[in-house]
Amino acid sequence: MQIEEFLSYRKDIIDSSKDEEGFVQQTLFLSQILPLMVDAKLLDSEDWNDSYYLNPSENLKLNGYTVNESSERLQLFIIDEKSIEINATENDLQISTKSHYENQFKRATKFLDKAIKGYLNDEVQDADPIRPLLSQLSSSAGADQFDVLEVFLISATATIETRGAMPQPKRIEFDDETITISFTKNREQVKKDLLIIKKLIDLNFLYNVIISQGNRESLIVDFESLFNFKIEVIKAAEEENFESYLCVLPARILSELYKRYSSRLLEKNVRSFLQFKGVNKGIRETIRESPEKFIAYNNGITITSIAKELETINGKTFIKSLTDFQIVNGGQTTASIYFTQKDGFPIDRVKVMAKINVALDVTEEGLDTLISDISRYSNSQTRVSSVDLSSRSPQLSRLKALSDSVVTPSGKKWFFEKSRGEFNTKLRIAGSNRARIEKEYPKNYRFSKEQLGKYYTAWGEQPYVVKKGGEKVFRYFLEEITGETRGRKANSVNRRFYEELISKIILFKELERIYGQGKRALGQIRSAVIPYSISILYLYTDGAKLGKQFDLLKIWKKEKLEDDLAAFFNELMKLMNELIKKYSVSDDFGEYSKNKNLWDNISNSHEIREFMTSATSQDILNKYAIPTNEYKVLEQKEVDFERIQMNIDILSKGMEFYNELRAKYGGLSNVQESKLDIIVSSIIKFEDLSEEMIRFENNLMMELRKNRPEIFDQIDIKQNYLLESTLKFIVLKYNQAIENGIDLIDFFKTIEKKSVAEKKKYTSVFSTIALNLSKGTAPSVKDVELASNYFKEEASDGKVNGCSSESSQKIDLNILKKMVEWDSRMRILTRGELNYLAWIIRIKLTP
Structure with a gap:
């Protein structure tokens, strides 16, 4: 049954990867997958460099790449193109052999081997998108920069175990490889081993990320198998759901951990806030001058996990492995030790104090809260923001309520997917009415919380943050609207805010359309040109602080860009293409556009001043300007439709839906049964549900989605809309x-x-x-x-x-009988209501 779920999910993601002509595009497919990899903490950002390379005769292929935030890890993407073919059969999509995937990996690893040796340099033109990567890989600078090459094979296939009566999902791990390279550093010949890590991103992986609502994939660190090392510990505390251990870790273990897992080691609040480029000066000096005193000078690190594997030898306790390993305090220490060693300083005499907290039998939400509290109270080396990066943020809840209630001038609504997979669940519950939901919310009228950060931040003076993407840009967005940055007052997330936010989304999406993709595109650096161009307009309007602002509501009212504004951006983006190339000090323009220096140079350039002071640009600025003193927030007290919308969503499913769910799911607790009875009662009586009951229903739908999603397909009840x-x-x-x-x-x-x-x-x-x-x-x-x-x-x-709307359901005799049966347990219908039901049943039974 789970295999069917994987293949059903594949259909959704393939449909989302089609271009306007109905063809599945590898670039669109990859763009669907990368945000899920960010959720799983495999990537720092969904931003990537589209650098397609294919050499069938030598069996070489690459779709694209990215470089992680701290720059030592090159991450490469290869798509199994046959897995995304529309006419692929179920047999084609169920893979049981490791060799199938190994053959795909070889296409990328052979590419790397030839690229590092410089064999491919003469095969591509200077303008080819793959050129910057080839130049970097074959240079001494690239050899020094990269320590890890991580290859992700992305395949829209289900990996299965065929032994047994029915195919079952299975996970395949792939052995690491190493390439020994030599290069020149400081006029000396240096040798080192490049670590090649291979990771399969199949339907099994993607589906698990979706149903986990974007929660991280647990990182299991087996110290014994990875490093031939066991951690000697002392138990410091033991409570019902919590254990704490103290230990001393050799610095080489921390360095190796960071090399293998990078920022994936770090709790997301810390990871998205700290800057890892460069080394803490104090840490470097201590390692260089007094390595044996490091343990005395440094505060140490704090680690959390949810399980451990212990071993006792001669009365001593050792930890062999930790599950869901996260560093919640000491991230800067760990990264600095790694980069200090990378710079050539020995760390063999350095030791670090560590506290390991093991949380037992906790929910994902409970673990997040524990980790957040530990990082907030113990992280003293660097300020850690308290902003909540999860979907629980009250600002995100308010935005969700507005998206459910605010209608555009043309009568449409935007769908804000506050939690990963929320729209897919809505479709499955709709059943036969799926087409109605898809028509009501077309793909171009949906946005996720990750996209939200990008769209919002582009309207400002930090396009390089937009390019970094991931949690960096999402944090910036949340800190802006909560007012945590610079101690400002939180933004009012009201109707005006929402309408302007949608205007920013429309602006960004329209620029994506104007720029184009593939052969018809204005250039090959779209993901940089668009936020840089938007930021230029902001700089000369709101950012100029000259008593005028850009009237975003003109876009809201039109729901598109007017012809003159579209033409303005078309010319600005053409210019921006050239300026990014001109002012970059690296030929990898996509990566360098994450650098603030590039923005500073472009925004202050004479080319931008000349363009923005031209007659055409001035006409645009004047047309769309609105005096700041006229820029008033709506005084009308706004209505929050969130509660009533959630009530109607539940009531519209109908009594029969919940009775069918009860019968098919089984195993509900007495408390859950009682709460379902209350929901059914509210449906019959048209009564508002409490917040507690709405939360219960949402959690129950989530539980179903994780454990028994096929039930949504089995309940064939037509909803009353x-x-x-x-x-x-x-x-x-x-x-x-x-x-x-x-x-x-x-x-x-x-x-x-x-x-x-x-x-x-x-x-x-x-x-x-x-x-x-x-x-x-x-x-x-x-x-x-x-x-x-x-x-x-x-x-x-x-x-x-x-x-x-759908026509209201006809009164069904079986439903009426079940209502009477149900009341025999609950005893809440009045005598008059029971008499009415009996009268209706008699009419139905009368020939």
Whole structure:
């Protein structure tokens, strides 16, 4: 069954990798995969250099590469192109042999061997995207820079074990390789071994990242097998769910750990905040002058894990391995030891004090909280931000609520995927209504929290941070809106903020379209040119602080770039292509664009000044400028529709959905059963669910998604979208009134008058809704249910005043009987409600 899930996921990711003509593109496929690898902590950033190289005669291939944040690790990507073919069969996609993948890896490792030896230098043109990499690999500078070459084979296949009645997923590990190289450093000939690590990124891996909601892949460090070393420890504390050990680690072990795993060793709050280029001066001096005193001078490191393997020898306790290894304090120490050794200083006499905390039987959320607290309270070497990088951030929750409620001028909504896989789950629950959801939220109207950081940060003066991507740019975004940077007040995440945010997203996406891809592109450094170009416009408008700002809401209202603004950016991006090449001190333009010096040189260049002061540019600046004193935040008290939206999402699934779920899932605890009964009761009575019940339902859906996702396909219950469409209608009218400055009570009064004229029921509910909206309060479930009477006749054609809907379900006899059976346990229906049910059943049974 799990193999079927892998292949089902493959279909989704292949569909997302198609170009406008319906062909699967390797570049689009890789762009889908890299954010998941960032989630798993395999990469620092989803940014990569597209440098496709293929030599079939010599069996060489490479799709692209990136260099990690601390610059010592070259990470290369190769795609198994046959695995992404649309007509591939299930047999083609189920791989059981290690040799299949080894043959693919050889294409990349042979490429590396020839590139390092300089054999490929004469085969490519200077303008070829692979040229910078070939030049670096074959040079002494590259030989000195890189210690690890990490090859990722990305294959849209399921890796299986065929022994047994049914195929089962399996994991294949690949042996490391080494290449001995010699190069010139400081006029001396130097030899060293390059470590080549091979990692398979298959459907098994990708699916596990998706269902884990982006939680890290546990790092298991086996000290004995990797380093022929066991850590002698003393147990310092033992509680019910917690153990603590003290030990002394040789510096060479920390250096080898960092070489093999790099920043993956470090807890994400620390990893995304620290800068690793360069070595702490104090640490370097101590290692060089007094290595034996290092343990006395240094504060040591703190490690967390969730499991350990112990061994006792002659009364001494040793740790052989740790599971989910993370350094939460001492990251700078670890990195500095590695780079000091890399610079040629011996570390064999250096020892480091370490505390190892083992958290037992904790949830992922509980472990995150523990790690965050440890890093906050114990990290004294470098300030560590307290901003929450997880999806639990209240600012992200507010943005999610706004995306669920704010409608664009054309009547569309954007889907903010606050948690990885959220949209996919929505599709599966929709079942036969999947096409309706996909039409309502087309691919270009969705964005993730990782993309959010990039889109937001581009509108500023740090395009090099956008290029770094990953947690670096996401942290910058969160620190900006929470006000943690420079001690500012937190931004108001309100309707105005959201509309401008969507404008920034539209701007970024439109520039991606204008720049193009492949042979039709303006150049080959799109991921750098776009944020640099946007930042130039910001620099000459909001950033100039001349009493004017760029009116982003013009983009919001048009939902695209007007022709003159598009033409302006087309010319600016052409110029930016040339300036990045001109002012880069490296021929690897993509990597160098992560450097602040490049931005400083370009933004202050005479070419940019001449372009931005030209008549055409000045026309654009004047047209889209708005005086700062007119730039006011909306005074209307805004309505938070999050709670009612979540209620309607649950109620729209229907009582039968939850009863089917109960029957198919099985194994629910008594508490879970009782909470499901409350949800079913609320569906019948049209009552609002509490926050606790909404949270329970969300967690239950997550549990299903992780453990039994096939149940979503097995429950074939057609959802009733009447309530959802009614709420959309209410939100749409609210948005129209706000956009046009119309009084809410007067606006909804017209709807009420129309309903009275058409002899609808419960017409006064529109006055109630309008009054609450004007006070900043969302309607209740009962309000929405009463308002839906206005649309019941119109809903038969699947639409409610422009809002997509399905016709309301016919009353099913089996459902009615189950309602009576259910009440025999719960005893919450009134006598009148039971009599009504009995009357309906009699009518249904009457021939």
